[in-house]
Amino acid sequence: MARVLIVGAGFAGVACARRLADEPRAQVTIIDRNGFHQFQPLLYQIATAELAPRDIRFDLDEMFARHANVETRTGEVVAIDPNRVSVTLADDTTIDGDVLVLGAGAQPNFFHTPGADQFTLPLYSLADALRVRGRLLELFRDAAAKPELVDDGALTFVVVGGGPTGVETAGALAEIVHDVMPHVYPHLAIAGAKVILVDLGHTVLTAFSDEAHGYAVRQLRRRGVELRLGVSVKEVAPDHVTLGDGTEIKTHLVVWGGGQMAAPVAFGSGLPQGHGGRIDVRPDLTVPGFPKVYALGDVANIPVGDGTVLPQLGSVAQQSGDWAAGNIIGDLEGTGRQPFHYKDKGIMAMIGRKAAVAEIGPHRHELNGRFAFAAWLGVHAQLLANAGAELRAFVSWLDDFYVRPAHRSAELLDPSTIDEPRIRKNA
Ligand SMILES: Cc1cc2nc3c(=O)[nH]c(=O)nc-3n(C[C@H](O)[C@H](O)[C@H](O)COP(=O)(O)OP(=O)(O)OC[C@H]3O[C@@H](n4cnc5c(N)ncnc54)[C@H](O)[C@@H]3O)c2cc1C
Structure with a gap:
């Protein structure tokens, strides 16, 4: 044994x-x-109040309950x-x-950027995602109570990194900021709200084709995301970010998708x-x-x-x-080990509702737009089902993407709602 x-x-x-x-x-x-498996690719949807934590959290005890030879430890x-x-x-x-x-x-790699480890929020765990969601919703609540805070960057959200994590987060942030929040705070001057994506490279989604770069840039801009490309983040402070070209952006929420180690x-x-x-x-x-x-x-x-x-x-x-x-x-x-052979099924990233890029299979067959979006939904539905998910996430997606696009439940929009005690304990 x-x-x-x-x-x-x-x-x-x-x-x-x-x-x-x-x-x-x-x-x-x-x-x-944590005592649970978290489905990382959807953390950005927790951060932007599209899904609830329970949709992407799978309890290890339940997962292995029927297997006497597997012990789980937290x-x-x-x-x-x-x-x-x-x-x-x-x-x-x-x-x-x-x-x-x-x-x-x-874990996040901040590349020694001053202030980044203290004043940015990464997206590697459910607790991280809930922190982003909590901060986002609190900033809206505060700005609604004191609209002058908008001039101070209360509704300026900065995402660092133009890889899949940064692009998916920026796209989803733009949707909640521009499509959902105006219904929640109809009297707030949301026109002053901004989502800014910063990356040192000159395009986004560099692992994808040139066509996908162009598509992603157009879709992000269409959704109101401001792109600051070819410039580094020099320093992060509690109330602003300084870029390599000297620009200072007033902000109280910076999401770090700038690299990992x-x-x-x-x-x-x-x-x-x-x-x-x-x-x-x-x-x-x-x-x-x-x-x-x-x-x-x-x-x-x-x-x-x-x-x-x-x-x-x-x-x-x-x-x-x-x-x-x-x-x-x-x-x-006693039959020995075999060298790992990876079956490349391709890569995909969601930019927003009905917009995604996908390169399918080892030969990277390209899809953009609605077909890629449908492929994204199918692949993620399948992956979640394999992890043991119930139907909730799929129902939320159908509601959010097709039925009531600008609607979010009161539970998701409450900054203090965290639906399981275990997460509160580990947060
Ligand atoms: C926001 C985001 C979006 C992503 N989107 C996609 C995508 O669309 N498609 C895709 O293919 N990939 C995506 N990825 C990458 C993908 O999620 C990772 O490649 C994958 O999760 C790696 O799996 P892993 O098992 O190696 O590590 P992880 O999934 O990170 O799991 C590591 C586990 O180890 C635990 N752990 C770590 N240290 C300790 C310790 N000291 N003690 C106890 N427990 C510990 C953690 O709690 C965690 O549960 C994304 C990643 C992120 C962060």
Whole structure:
């Protein structure tokens, strides 16, 4: 019987545990600080009050209730010992295993931008997303009570980063700011509200084609997003952002989608770290020199074979988790490990209602607009269903995208509403 310790219940950790749940020769312990799996790609919809936390949060106990060989633990892993194959939790408990699987994900990389770690809000967890939502709604409430605050930047929202996270967040912010809030605060001068996207690069969604760049830029502008491209964020303060060209933007909400690096637990682990602090792995997903330690998903640099590494994507994390489990089973059976083979299904990003870009399959068949939007809905509905979601998110989307576009429930628009005690505890 092999004791498998999995750190992190993201796409990678859950996929690994799910595959091992059918393996009688493995005893699995999956540890996450939250006690639930959060569906990261939809965090921006929590932040912009499109979905409720319960729509993207999946309790680990429920997920593995029917699998006697999977134990779930809620706790912060503060240290790992790759030689002993053990982890230490914040309460000083040490858990020993025979195989260690690291799926601890990422954290924001502020690139030493002064003030960014203190005064911006990243989007990596449900707690982060709820902070953004809370701040957004409070700023509207305050501006409605004191309209002069608008001149002070109360309704100017800045998003840093023109990758998928920044673009999706900016598009969704523009919709709530310009389409939803005028109904909630009809007397507020919302014409003074702004969503500004800043990126050092000269376009957005650089991982996509030139056609997609142009489409995304047009769609964002059409939705009222102001683009400041080719300029860096020099400094962030509680009430403004200073750009590299000296421009000062008054704001009280800056969302950071400006880059990421390996989760803190990778640092000080003694494991080899490469680009972004991520743990370098061999083609079979084990760490060089540590054959009993796997690193997967966003915390790992997974080699492709041509000297590059795979991008930080949900599909990479999920497939690497499943593959690592296969290799663990291969070791138990004595058939050995296989090099990871990633099935590239493509990439997509939503810009707003009925507007998305998608590049489908390894040959990157391009779709923009309504077809890409429909593909986005289908793919995310399927992914959520696989995670164990009920129908709620789909009903919210249909309502929001097709039936009552400018409507949000009172629960979603209440800054103090957090629908589960566990999130309040961890926030
Ligand atoms: C806002 C946003 C939007 C995205 N959109 C897309 C998209 O549209 N499509 C796509 O393919 N990808 C998208 N991604 C990327 C995708 O979400 C990630 O690639 C994927 O979540 C990585 O999975 P993972 O399992 O490696 O890590 P994660 O999903 O980050 O999971 C890591 C888990 O580890 C836990 N953890 C970390 N450290 C510790 C510790 N010390 N102790 C205990 N627990 C710990 C965390 O709580 C977390 O549950 C998006 C990411 C973000 C942030």
